[in-house]
Amino acid sequence: MKLRTLGYFVRQAWYSMWRNAWLSLAAMASVAVSLFILGAFLLLAFNVENIARTLQSNVEIAVFLKVETPRQKAIATGEAIRKLPGVTAVDFIPKEEGLRILSQQLGNEHDLLGALGGVNPLPDLFRVRVSDPAEIQTLAAAIASLPEVEKVNYGQAVVERLLQVIRWLRWLGAGLILMLGLGALFLVILTIRLAIYSRRREISIMKYVGATDWFIRWPFLLEGLFLGLAGAGIAGFFLYAGYNFLVQQVRLALVFVPLVTDASLIQMSIWGLVAGGAFIGIAGTYFSMRRFLRV
Amino acid sequence: MIQFFNVSKIYSPNIIALDDVSIKIDKGEFVFLVGPSGAGKTTFIRLLLREELPSRGQILIGGRSISRLRPREIPFLRRNIGVVFQDFRLLPDRTVAENVAFALEVLEMPRREIKPRVEKALARVGLTARAHFFPHQLSGGEQQRAAIARAIVNNPHILVADEPTGNLDPAIAREIMNIFLEINRMGTTVIIATHAWNIVNSLRKRVIALERGRLVRDDREGVYGYEA
Known part of the structure; x- marks a missing residue:
């Protein structure tokens, strides 16, 4: 394709878009809205996943021994846990230490031991860290079967629930995006159809004098592509700005929520939007051309 | 050379637009196609331009079957056939010269080649003086003539x-016919x-x-043989 021809195509696409400015605008806005929602769901899914992963990697197994376990047996149990495959670290927190931590949490002026009548009711405790969070369930079961172990605790329930939320989000997002995407596609089809209609005389003359099919098609493809990309640009801008604002607010108000601020992820989402916009634009044009531009 | 071999065109359900027509038109001929409305004249032209395929029979132009053309070859067939319609079909937002140039622009011809060709075509139809007028400023x-210039x-x-x-x-009408005769004298069928x-x-x-x-x-x- 010659450069001058490309210039001609771009000019034709541009004029054609302005000829039906309102419809073009509606198509762009519609693409923008559906892509914005797509982006919002992508970021939401990233973040929930990130939170789940953070929780999962922080997860340790708390192993409570039976209260009456003598110190020697407790230490032997610790050794047994340490030898299990997949265990990376075992911290022993004897009942005295546990009591000290508890009384510290309650306030130093509080005579906890005195209040308890000189008897420490706490069990010995191991904090076990594991190399692979996915293995945590099997390991926890293995530890629980040791004779001196009263019970084990780990954060799996929270993680499971979060994973469920992600699954839900995916379905909800996919459904919503599909509906909005179809709406956007429909508007692009309509815009290009009108563009073809208002240039039908030119198109018919072009056919008679022997312009190639692609020479006739390109301006419309470019117009569709431009509608899609402009929509993606608008969506990307609002998503980026909105997300930055949200991150700042969260950082101030909810310090413990680990939001994704990784620039590459956000960039990826925005590239996803651009690809989505291009797809809607080109697909819409394609459908329109197939029905109204039989060349 | 144009050859029609037993060409029929049937539109569904059963409108017979052309019925077993065989004809040979040599290079450089001047031919009138006559007949009452609905006789098949327009169908004849549409088949020639490969706007439609014959239901039966073969059409050869320059010895090549045009029904065997692949879709992307059709434009190159049409570059060899100029077309003029009853309703002129000029683009109203372009001048005469621009209308004529349009036919070359869409073939991606360089601008410096387009200009002299447009001038020559306008001279052949005697419209040089009107080159920068818009269609609505011209008589029928x-x-x-502008449409003929575009076609040639x-x-x-x-x-x-x-x-x-x-x-x-x-x-x-007679003036227009004289232009066609002049074009035919230069060797165009x-x-x-x-x-x-x-x-x-x-x-x-x-x-x-x-x-x-x-x-x-x-x-x-x-x-003509008919009372029109």
Whole structure:
């Protein structure tokens, strides 16, 4: 394709878009809205996943021994846990230490031991860290079967629930995006159809004098592509700005929520939007051309 | 050379537009295509331009079957056939020169080649003085001349016209016919579908008559033969 021809195509696409400015605008806005929602769901899914992963990697197994376990047996149990495959670290927190931590949490002026009548009711405790969070369930079961172990605790329930939320989000997002995407596609089809209609005389003359099919098609493809990309640009801008604002607010108000601020992820989402916009634009044009531009 | 071999065109469900037409038109001929409305003249032209495929039979142009053309070869067939219509089909937002140049622009011809060709085509139809007028500023005859200039600007071997004088009064119609004759004298094959019996009768050119889709007459120096 010659450069001058490309210039001609771009000019034709541009004029054609302005000829039906309102419809073009509606198509762009519609693409923008559906892509914005797509982006919002992508970021939401990233973040929930990130939170789940953070929780999962922080997860340790708390192993409570039976209260009456003598110190020697407790230490032997610790050794047994340490030898299990997949265990990376075992911290022993004897009942005295546990009591000290508890009384510290309650306030130093509080005579906890005195209040308890000189008897420490706490069990010995191991904090076990594991190399692979996915293995945590099997390991926890293995530890629980040791004779001196009263019970084990780990954060799996929270993680499971979060994973469920992600699954839900995916379905909800996919459904919503599909509906909005179809709406956007429909508007692009309509815009290009009108563009073809208002240039039908030119198109018919072009056919008679022997312009190639692609020479006739390109301006419309470019117009569709431009509608899609402009929509993606608008969506990307609002998503980026909105997300930055949200991150700042969260950082101030909810310090413990680990939001994704990784620039590459956000960039990826925005590239996803651009690809989505291009797809809607080109697909819409394609459908329109197939029905109204039989060349 | 254009050859029709037993060509039929049937539109669904059972409208027979052309019925077993065989015809040969040599290079450089001047042919009138006559017949009452609905006789198949326009179908004949549409088949020639490969706008439609014949239901039966073969059409050869320059020895090549045009029904065997692949879709992307069709534009190159049409670059060899200029077309003129009854309603001129000029683009209203472009000047005469721009309308003529448009036919070359869409073939991606370099601008410096387009300009002299447009000037030459406009000179051949006697419209040089109107080059920068818009179609609505021209008379019907002038508009048709502009359309003819557009049809010949790429030097096609064949020029086809469908009722080119149908919207024009007789004196102007004769002027337009003279332009076609002039173009034919330069070697272009000219095929004109027309109702203008007085012109056909006075020119004594080859006349191909269609009636209800059938070829009913093919005279070397014919007359119209119908009361229009």
